[in-house]
Amino acid sequence: xxxxxxxxxxxxxxxxxxxxxxxxxxxxxxxxxxxxxxxxxxxxxxxxxxxxxxxxxxxxxxxxxxxxxxxxxxxxxxxxxxxxxxxxxxxxxxxxxxxxxxxxxxxxxxxxxxxxxxxxxxxxxxxxxxxxxxxxxxxxxxxxxxxxxxxxxxxxxxxxxxxxxxxxxxxxxxxxxxxxxxxxxxxxxxxxxxxxxxxxxxxxxxxxxxxxxxxxxxxxxxxxxxxxxxxxxxxxxxxxxxxxxxxxxxxxxxxxxxxxxxxxxxxxxxxxxxxxxxxxxxxxxxxxxxxxxxxxxxxxxxxxxxxxxxxxxxxxxxxxxxxxxxxxxxxxxxxxxxxxxxxxxxxxxxxxxxxxxxxxxxxxxxxxxxxxxxxxxxxxxxxxxxxxxxxxxxxxxxxxxxxxxxxxxxxxxxxxxxxxxxxxxxxxxxxxxxxxxxx
Amino acid sequence: xxxxxxxxxxxxxxxxxxxxxxxxxxxxxxxxxxxxxxxxxxxxxxxxxxxxxxxxxxxxxxxxxxxxxxxxxxxxxxxxxxxxxxxxxxxxxxxxxxxxxxxxxxxxxxxxxxxxxxxxxxxxxxxxxxxxxxxxxxxxxxxxxxx
Numbered sequence: 001x002x003x004x005x006x007x008x009x010x011x012x013x014x015x016x017x018x019x020x021x022x023x024x025x026x027x028x029x030x031x032x033x034x035x036x037x038x039x040x041x042x043x044x045x046x047x048x049x050x051x052x053x054x055x056x057x058x059x060x061x062x063x064x065x066x067x068x069x070x071x072x073x074x075x076x077x078x079x080x081x082x083x084x085x086x087x088x089x090x091x092x093x094x095x096x097x098x099x100x101x102x103x104x105x106x107x108x109x110x111x112x113x114x115x116x117x118x119x120x121x122x123x124x125x126x127x128x129x130x131x132x133x134x135x136x137x138x139x140x141x142x143x144x145x146x147x148x149x150x151x152x153x154x155x156x157x158x159x160x161x162x163x164x165x166x167x168x169x170x171x172x173x174x175x176x177x178x179x180x181x182x183x184x185x186x187x188x189x190x191x192x193x194x195x196x197x198x199x200x201x202x203x204x205x206x207x208x209x210x211x212x213x214x215x216x217x218x219x220x221x222x223x224x225x226x227x228x229x230x231x232x233x234x235x236x237x238x239x240x241x242x243x244x245x246x247x248x249x250x251x252x253x254x255x256x257x258x259x260x261x262x263x264x265x266x267x268x269x270x271x272x273x274x275x276x277x278x279x280x281x282x283x284x285x286x287x288x289x290x291x292x293x294x295x296x297x298x299x300x301x302x303x304x305x306x307x308x309x310x311x312x313x314x315x316x317x318x319x320x321x322x323x324x325x326x327x328x329x330x331x332x333x334x335x336x337x338x339x340x341x342x343x344x345x346x347x348x349x350x351x352x353x354x355x356x357x358x359x360x361x362x363x364x365x366x367x368x369x370x371x372x373x374x375x376x377x378x379x380x381x382x383x384x385x386x387x388x389x390x391x392x393x394x395x396x397x398x399x400x401x402x403x404x405x406x407x408x409x410x411x412x413x414x415x416x417x418x419x420x421x422x423x424x425x426x427x428x429x430x431x432x433x434x435x436x437x438x439x
Numbered sequence: 440x441x442x443x444x445x446x447x448x449x450x451x452x453x454x455x456x457x458x459x460x461x462x463x464x465x466x467x468x469x470x471x472x473x474x475x476x477x478x479x480x481x482x483x484x485x486x487x488x489x490x491x492x493x494x495x496x497x498x499x500x501x502x503x504x505x506x507x508x509x510x511x512x513x514x515x516x517x518x519x520x521x522x523x524x525x526x527x528x529x530x531x532x533x534x535x536x537x538x539x540x541x542x543x544x545x546x547x548x549x550x551x552x553x554x555x556x557x558x559x560x561x562x563x564x565x566x567x568x569x570x571x572x573x574x575x576x577x578x579x580x581x582x583x584x585x586x
Contacts, residue, residue, distance in 0.1 A: 415481050
């Protein structure tokens with residue numbers, strides 16, 4: 001059962017006075033500039049931007065630094081952006097996005113220590129205490145969700161059931177029999193667990209959970225209300241991405257008025273995605289992070305493509321880190337489906353592989369229950385049409401297979417008649433996300 | 440010897456069969472017979488029409504995806520065992536049938552016409568004729584439909 005809890009701060013650095021925090025950021029940014037430019041990519045980028053590393057002295061200087069994008073990570077595949085000798089790498093993780101090949105991120109021992117501490121911060125801010133038992137239903141593997149949260153929970157001193165992903169009836173059994181207090185997973189999976197528990201005849205509240213820490217995908221306040229009602233818990237939102245560190249970049253305190261960014265380790269900017277100029281507080285823009293302390297793979301002005309707003313007004317909880325609002329969208333057309341990043345270009349690639357040239361298509365995403373559902377409608381062209389049923393079914397199955405092998409996601413492929421998919425202003429509409437219409 | 444068959448891709452939603460049939464009707468093209476293959480999500484409509492070339496143009500301008508295939512019109516005795524005899528000839532000739540359907544023509548009790556889709560219609564026709572199977576030309580089919 002959900003219970004209110006006292007505000008507790010895991011790391012005193014979370015409450016640094018704003019002036020001290022800004023000064024610390026400046027010192028750390030100067031250090032970062034000299035460390036990052038050991039990497040040929042950053043050295044070239046700094047040169048191109050006309051910035052000498054030693055000229056970086058204050059936090060404000062971040063605005064003179066060059067941007068880094070996902071494409072840069074891909075171009076420097078697999079570990080071209082690593083700034084330490086190979087022997088110092090303690091761990092490698094991969095982004096959840098599966099765009100052909102993954103992008104990797106590396107950690108030193110100190111980075112892993114930093115990371116677990118950052119996860120511990122938001123877990124404690126959101127009510128986790130020693131003595132709790134946490135059920136972690138994130139995938140353990142290259143994905144940062146499982147190990148990141150696991151280490152954070154250990155750091156707090158709470159217990160763990162490392163259930164990992166999949167097999168929901170078994171998850172329900174574990175939750176019921178081991179009596180975990182805290183559920184850690186994606187918000188949509190929390191609802192799915194609740195659904196399965198209900199279908200098995202026991203109310204999801206009977207699982208006896210009191211707290212939930214959810215992240216890995218964008219969600220809404222409506223979903224939070226539903227999760228809390230279904231499971232009888234307090235649900236907290238956290239945010240992170242592997243390129244920056246993984247989960248732990250930001251998370252909510254008990255007041256739940258935005259996620260406190262760990263600003264002593266990440267400089268956050270909120271920029272207009274078109275002009276790349278800062279937007280005022282409270283205005284939605286693209287979040288850009290600069291890692292200040294990470295050793296193995298520092299990032300300089302990493303463009304997340306995540307759209308959210310920042311709130312720098314003081315929070316009664318005492319934490320000084322800016323609060324970021326919920327991620328309301330992406331500055332590019334990336335889709336997050338069941339927690340996995342999917343690009344329309346991947347679907348196009350699949351069609352290309354099967355048919356030589358990509359026909360007109362439309363990706364329709366919906367969340368009819370609690371899990372994302374994707375339908376890809378593909379217009380049949382005369383050259384693709386075969387008179388025999390098995391050839392047509394085979395065509396559909398091959399598209400199905402290619403989409404799955406490229407994106408890692410199962411999508412329902414539907415063959416449709418030509419010119420039936422909407423076109424607007426000459427530019428084809430590739431995605432219709434019904435989830436957004438509902439939120 | 441061979442008949443031209445038009446195949447159309449259809450989405451499985453209301454009104455999909457009506458559209459091509461009405462387009463043909465407006466153009467004054469008679470449908471001699473049709474067959475529908477379906478899956479849960481889409482279907483293939485196969486048509487034998489009076490004037491396949493004109494029909495293809497009409498259907499394409501109506502927005503349909505059309506494929507033209509060659510099929511064989513085979514005469515079958517309209518009595519018990521009639522079809523079995525013809526199929527025996529297919530077997531003897533080692534011909535595998537992709538699909539088949541009936542052509543709504545001919546007088547009951549005398550002969551019926553079945554449409555067969557085979558991999559190599561020319562070679563198949565030769566083999567079948569060698570075994571005494573009667574294959575109808577386009578003109579013969581049209582004449583029987585008219586009768």
